[in-house]
């Protein structure tokens with residue numbers, strides 16, 4: 001499902017999950033900032049809720065994206 005704000009939700013979650021699978025937050029942070037374009041980063045989420053409505057697994061996507069931001073995105 002495309003996000004109207006352009007967030008690459010699957011890529012954000014992939015890298016987020018890898019941080020825990022490989023127990024390596026700094027490598028995941030590097031990958032996040034290298035491979036995800038700025039305009040597709042989790043911080044672009046406008047909390048419209050469309051992805052959560054469409055999610056069959058009822059994943060709290062907005063909350064998880066906020067965790068992605070606090071874990072990976074550089075201080076502005």
Ligand code: SF4
Nearest residue numbers: 003045046048049051
């Ligand atoms: S809640 Fe955020 S990530 Fe989900 S569709 Fe809306 S803008 Fe995109």
